[in-house]
Amino acid sequence: MTDIELASIPAGAVELHDARRRLRRTVDLEPFEIGVFPVTQEQVSELLGEASADTVHPRRPAVEVSWLRAVRFCNAASEWEGLDAAYSFEGMDVTWHTDADGYRLPTEAEWEYACRAGSLTAHYGPLPDVAWTSADGVDAPQDVGGRHPNLFGLFDTLGNVWEWCWDLLDPARYGDYRVFRGGGFADEAWSVRASTRRGGAPGMHHDDLGFRVARGGFDTVDAAQGWSAALDRERAEVTGPTPPGWTPLR
Template identity: 75%
Template sequence: MTDVELARIPAGTVTLHDARRKIRRTVELEPFEIGVFPVTQEQLGEVLGITASHPRRPAVDVSWQRAVRFCNALSEWEGLDPAYAVDGEEVRWHVDSDGYRLPTEAEWEYACRAGSTGPHYGPLVEIAWTAADGVASPQPVGGKLPNLHGLFDTLGNVWEWCWDFLDTERYDDYRVFRGGGFADDSWSVRASVRRGGGPRMTHEDVGFRVARGGFDAVDAAQGWSASADAVAGGRPLPPGWTPRRPGGGPGTRR
């Protein structure tokens, strides 16, 4: 199989911003590993038995649920303990597992920023495929410059699924994706921008990047906790809140 190349990300902190609730929180992170590139069509095809029409392009039209199943299948392929217990639509992350998984939202932003504090870790034209390039589809991975962690395409090319919920008060079970895509303008291709979609939804500009790292904890790690998820939907509704209409759009920008 085509190897999934990982970069070791050191411990550190990242500040996440929830623009709708006007909340900022600082997350302390332990070291972890994350893919140097988004998962490619070739890698997805080899693990899940899908034909790759463009082997070096990022895999897209991949739902959050399928990304989770890919992570487990890749872990089993390499003899690692799967990170996820999947029971129908329910997915539980075994935080102490050393298997492949999706990054948490805090891990993703910290890895993307690579020490930078602005919206981009370099000139956008040099680091990201965006609408300014005039391309009509995702481009082969690694075609632009990496960040200081050696990660390619964290901004632009394709959005990337993360583990976390987007906003349960407003978007039910939507999961976060980050980073911006090939058809987005510069406003959307920023380290802090977040969007999301339902776990069974697919999008032509959404793929994913794997992570690894087990932690000595239960149902909480790297800025995420199951207890926070459980109470999120019970908070008082914020001013101006309106429920998501059935079949509503793919999430929010910030």
């Protein structure tokens, strides 16, 4: 099996912005590990046991990967290495066992903290040096590691492909939609920023959407690294003024 290379990320803090509720919150993070690269086509093909034409480009990020498939990849990687699976399934519902030591998707707070690597600006370096974007004129994802890394040694957190996170996008408006971050090869610079949020249904897949894995278990239940089930329930409630044109989930 193609090894998954991880970087150790130190404890720290990151500020997240909830634009709809006009709230900012600081999340304190415990140390964790995260993939140096997005998961590649070769890794998905090998671990999920699927013969695929995608492996003609083994070092390109895996794309056309739904959130649900990314979660299943994490469990398969954990099983391969004899680790505790981070996720269990009941139909389409997924539960994160936060104390598990296996592979998982990063939380949104972990992802942004890891992407920024200490930077307080939109990019951790000049965008042409660190990210594949529409300015490069490419029509597909490029091999991972082709641009400069950030100060944590992570490649392609900006540009190349968007990356799934664990968190819900906005349950009050989008229900079970999950967050993806980072921008892709076809996006313009305004969209390729450390703070940009987008999302999609758990079964959705796209040609510029992939993922990277994380590891780290925590002594908590239904809460870890900036995410909690209680916060999801709170965000699902619509209170106070809403942005112009905003409508809640019906």
